[in-house]
Amino acid sequence: xxxxxxxxxxxxxxxxxxxxxxxxxxxxxxxxxxxxxxxxxxxxxxxxxxxxxxxxxxxxxxxxxxxxxxxxxxxxxxxxxxxxxxxxxxxxxxxxxxxxxxxxxxxxxxxxxxxxxxxxxxxxxxxxxxxxxxxxxxxxxxxxxxxxxxxxxxxxxxxxxxxxxxxxxxxxxxxxxxxxxxxxxxxxxxxxxxxxxxxxxxxxxxxxxxxxxxxxxxxxxxxxxxxxxxxxxxxxxxxxxxxxxxxxxxxxxxxxxxxxxxxxxxxxxxxxxxxxxxxxxxxxxxxxxxxxxxxxxxxxxxxxxxxxxxxxxxxxxxxxxxxxxxxxxxxxxxxxxxxxxxxxxxxxxxxxxxxxxxxxxxxxxxxxxxxxxxxxxxxxxxxxxxxxxxxxxxxxxxxxxxxxxxxxxxxxxxxxxxxxxxxxxxxxxxxxxxxxxxxxxxxxxxxxxxxxxxxxxxxxxxxxxxxxxxxxxxxxxxxxxxxxxxxxxxxxxxxxxxxxxxxxxxxxxxxxxxxxxxxxxxxxxxxxxxxxxxxxxxxxxxxxxxxxxxxxxxxxxxxxxxxxxx
Amino acid sequence: xxxxxxxxxxxxxxxxxxxxxxxxxxxxxxxxxxxxxxxxxxxxxxxxxxxxxxxxxxxxxxxxxxxxxxxxxxxxxxxxxxxxxxxxxxxxxxxxxxxxxxxxxxxxxxxxxxxxxxxxxxxxxxxxxxxxxxxxxxxxxxxxxxxxxxxxxxxxxxxxxxxxxxxxxxxxxxxxxxx
Numbered sequence: 001x002x003x004x005x006x007x008x009x010x011x012x013x014x015x016x017x018x019x020x021x022x023x024x025x026x027x028x029x030x031x032x033x034x035x036x037x038x039x040x041x042x043x044x045x046x047x048x049x050x051x052x053x054x055x056x057x058x059x060x061x062x063x064x065x066x067x068x069x070x071x072x073x074x075x076x077x078x079x080x081x082x083x084x085x086x087x088x089x090x091x092x093x094x095x096x097x098x099x100x101x102x103x104x105x106x107x108x109x110x111x112x113x114x115x116x117x118x119x120x121x122x123x124x125x126x127x128x129x130x131x132x133x134x135x136x137x138x139x140x141x142x143x144x145x146x147x148x149x150x151x152x153x154x155x156x157x158x159x160x161x162x163x164x165x166x167x168x169x170x171x172x173x174x175x176x177x178x179x180x181x182x183x184x185x186x187x188x189x190x191x192x193x194x195x196x197x198x199x200x201x202x203x204x205x206x207x208x209x210x211x212x213x214x215x216x217x218x219x220x221x222x223x224x225x226x227x228x229x230x231x232x233x234x235x236x237x238x239x240x241x242x243x244x245x246x247x248x249x250x251x252x253x254x255x256x257x258x259x260x261x262x263x264x265x266x267x268x269x270x271x272x273x274x275x276x277x278x279x280x281x282x283x284x285x286x287x288x289x290x291x292x293x294x295x296x297x298x299x300x301x302x303x304x305x306x307x308x309x310x311x312x313x314x315x316x317x318x319x320x321x322x323x324x325x326x327x328x329x330x331x332x333x334x335x336x337x338x339x340x341x342x343x344x345x346x347x348x349x350x351x352x353x354x355x356x357x358x359x360x361x362x363x364x365x366x367x368x369x370x371x372x373x374x375x376x377x378x379x380x381x382x383x384x385x386x387x388x389x390x391x392x393x394x395x396x397x398x399x400x401x402x403x404x405x406x407x408x409x410x411x412x413x414x415x416x417x418x419x420x421x422x423x424x425x426x427x428x429x430x431x432x433x434x435x436x437x438x439x440x441x442x443x444x445x446x447x448x449x450x451x452x453x454x455x456x457x458x459x460x461x462x463x464x465x466x467x468x469x470x471x472x473x474x475x476x477x478x479x480x481x482x483x484x485x486x487x488x489x490x491x492x493x494x495x496x497x498x499x500x501x502x503x504x505x506x507x508x509x510x511x512x513x514x515x516x517x518x519x520x521x522x523x524x525x526x527x528x529x530x531x532x533x534x535x536x537x538x539x540x541x542x543x544x545x546x547x548x549x550x551x552x553x554x555x556x557x558x559x560x561x562x563x564x565x566x
Numbered sequence: 567x568x569x570x571x572x573x574x575x576x577x578x579x580x581x582x583x584x585x586x587x588x589x590x591x592x593x594x595x596x597x598x599x600x601x602x603x604x605x606x607x608x609x610x611x612x613x614x615x616x617x618x619x620x621x622x623x624x625x626x627x628x629x630x631x632x633x634x635x636x637x638x639x640x641x642x643x644x645x646x647x648x649x650x651x652x653x654x655x656x657x658x659x660x661x662x663x664x665x666x667x668x669x670x671x672x673x674x675x676x677x678x679x680x681x682x683x684x685x686x687x688x689x690x691x692x693x694x695x696x697x698x699x700x701x702x703x704x705x706x707x708x709x710x711x712x713x714x715x716x717x718x719x720x721x722x723x724x725x726x727x728x729x730x731x732x733x734x735x736x737x738x739x740x741x742x743x744x745x
Contacts (some may be wrong), residue, residue: 115580119588178636307622560585
């Protein structure tokens, strides 16, 4: 058996069904072994997209995503994808070919120090220069990627190792004396956490991306205790947005209610979240009156940014049921009434007119989906609008680049998510800026004929940058105008063999959306939307969450009929 | 800000020092000294770091080090009984026979060993804690130090057990802090 065959057999043993990748010189032996393997391969048009697909495949399914790339430029193209997966704790195994071990360090053709480059943006990485190490390294790679706090692992394999003859067993023991994730919460700490929650009058649960694997436990805990819940961008779907206890998203573009709840609560129960600056705003103004109970599987997140009074290191699936068992219904009636009053006073609002509003399009998409689809997003205004107006109610169904904020993520992520959950419709909410960063994947999408609706909210602008320039840079709109050189996205889709439509008004939008959902194949809808739209409320960078700019979310004195209510 | 001496046991893997150095650089932690060598366990090295920072920073340093897969254990010797030593080689200029006598007398008081002798210079080897090494440098300075090299501190805890069996920090109350 060759090293390449060892790689394929081990992927098969780890239950890998699909690999996203692009071949090249230094990984050709592995592609040769792939030719005989039952594992399906998705040929991407850019390695970055392959990494995003593998990432989204994990996020949507909980099954590790795998991608392949060749040495040098192939591997460096993975970098953004790996960093995206790293910051959002996504289990990805990336396998790269490298030049033969004798040429390593000689500046050989298509050689780059991939091991060195990817070290800081992976949970761990390996360079394999001896075929005998392959079974252990690959077994460890899957173990590290999927256990504890998930993350990307890269395995760089020299070409001579891929070609070498392997004799021996594919069975390998994981030998990682320095890696023992804490899964079971400390009993004393769980008790202390329960005491703190019980003593609170105004408790608030903040649910993050770590809860995507523990949605049942989150729901059971919230229902048992009656605690109000806010879900971060990464936590969307881990608690149903439609619940009466749900306050929406906190932070920079969070809801008024969620941010007020943070400012007024006397206890924060943080579950699988890491107090990202987009959530906290200025730390010294964040939840100034709150006792902080922080449950996380990664001890390094505890007290990294916000000091935890009661830390609990462990898996939410272990800790939350045990914490719930210590608690009954919390006495939070007046607090819930206060939150309900804020929710009523500050519903989602936006102006509509002849030109479509981004929010309006998202509302139409949400209605058409019946709440039963996967949403992926690119990064920018449309992403924040989607988080607020198109949150999914199921876990693992809102796939977005939260930590790294990677433009170009959404389209490949839609493909990865659709591969992970066959038969489900995926809506890729995109902007006209972001979608062009991996637009070549329309070819991959065409080939796979997946049920993906690409909804471009086309304002002809890099809208989020424009918003910051309007608010914080004296309306000096530096390099944000795209409309004069955007392609005709409908024609672009058609060039790739994908149905595409330009949509200008509400009636057309309703009809096209209905058709797109019914089509069960790729459709691109290019919605021309109001160009100067801003995402409000907004907490300016560096300000406290109590210093929101309300903008058009400001409630008039006499509550008018809201245009929509989220 | 305070200085902490950390013993970090690592697996001997290519690039493990790069990972650690990269971690310190990226997160803005200050390393004052660093030494690395084989430990008593084959395949494992013991590194000693002197790091400065406030308590939350040092707590983050330890946690981030522990997150590295190749790091087996991290022990902070600051609040526990430990011995630490440093080795220095120092070349001192000698201008006259009288100076030679004087220099050798001081060296004797410090138990510094002469490892090389020439007409115009002496090289001493000195082992001791940081204070002793610093003091010897100050004593030699008036004579003229041509060059010196220090290994940085190495440390071992006084407890009977090996530090590489120390487990990762968990949520045990040691990490917990009251407001």
